[in-house]
Amino acid sequence: MQICYIINMIRFLAAIDEKRGLAKGEKLPWSIPSDVSRYQELMKTKGANILVGRKTYEQMTSVLDGLNVFIATRSYNPTSKVIIVENVKDFLRGYDLNKDIWVIGGAKVFEEALEFADELWLTEIEGDYDCDVFFPEYKDTFVLSAELENQEEDGYKFHYRNYVSVK
Numbered sequence: 728m729q730i731c732y733i734i735n736m737i738r739f740l741a742a743i744d745e746k747r748g749l750a751k752g753e754k755l756p757w758s759i760p761s762d763v764s765r766y767q768e769l770m771k772t773k774g775a776n777i778l779v780g781r782k783t784y785e786q787m788t789s790v791l792d793g794l795n796v797f798i799a800t801r802s803y804n805p806t807s808k809v810i811i812v813e814n815v816k817d818f819l820r821g822y823d824l825n826k827d828i829w830v831i832g833g834a835k836v837f838e839e840a841l842e843f844a845d846e847l848w849l850t851e852i853e854g855d856y857d858c859d860v861f862f863p864e865y866k867d868t869f870v871l872s873a874e875l876e877n878q879e880e881d882g883y884k885f886h887y888r889n890y891v892s893v894k
């Protein structure tokens with residue numbers, strides 16, 4: 728008899744500044760086209776399921792076209808074909824779909840979901856962009872597992888770093 732193990736990874740995908748800032752005034756305070764392209768490619772090739780907070784979803788619906796989208800919301804009535812998640816923790820605790828899932832923010836959803844994350848795929852941007860929403864503290868419970876060479880584009884210096892959970 729063959730035993731088949733199915734491991735569904737819960738991965739985070741985010742870009743943060745050196746203070747863990749995610750956005751300012753509901754916008755990204757940086758503009759790095761290659762990071763946006765990488766972001767879109769990763770979601771399409773590595774993942775199929777996406778978990779996103781309602782506020783972030785409203786900012787990026789077209790980017791998510793064609794993906795299997797789960798929206799965290801307690802109040803939203805979507806018009807497009809998405810699946811509603813009313814409780815992020817319960818959803819991830821019971822997550823047993825036969826696919827990996829990318830958690831793509833925003834701040835509230837990252838915070839709620841962090842304890843369930845297996846990997847963090849972060850773009851770490853040098854500098855402080857005076858953000859008003861933040862990625863949760865992660866260096867106590869995650870360790871660096873992979874890092875690409877230093878990146879630079881349009882004056883931005885940044886680093887692609889992956890972390891794995893040590894929980």
Ligand SMILES: NC(=O)c1ccc[n+]([C@@H]2O[C@H](COP(=O)([O-])OP(=O)(O)OC[C@H]3O[C@@H](n4cnc5c(N)ncnc54)[C@H](OP(=O)(O)O)[C@@H]3O)[C@@H](O)[C@H]2O)c1
Pocket residue numbers: 740741742743748749750751752753754755779780781782783784786799800801802803812813814815816831832833834835836837839860
């Ligand atoms: N730098 C990056 O990589 C990155 C990535 C993503 C987002 N962002 C930025 O992050 C900002 C948005 O973050 P945010 O924290 O304000 O909003 P968010 O996390 O995108 O969405 C928050 C909403 O999600 C729902 N929600 C939150 N926790 C929930 C839970 N436990 N169960 C069910 N639903 C839950 C609620 O929706 P309802 O109000 O509908 O109930 C809540 O208002 C934006 O400015 C965006 O640009 C940055």
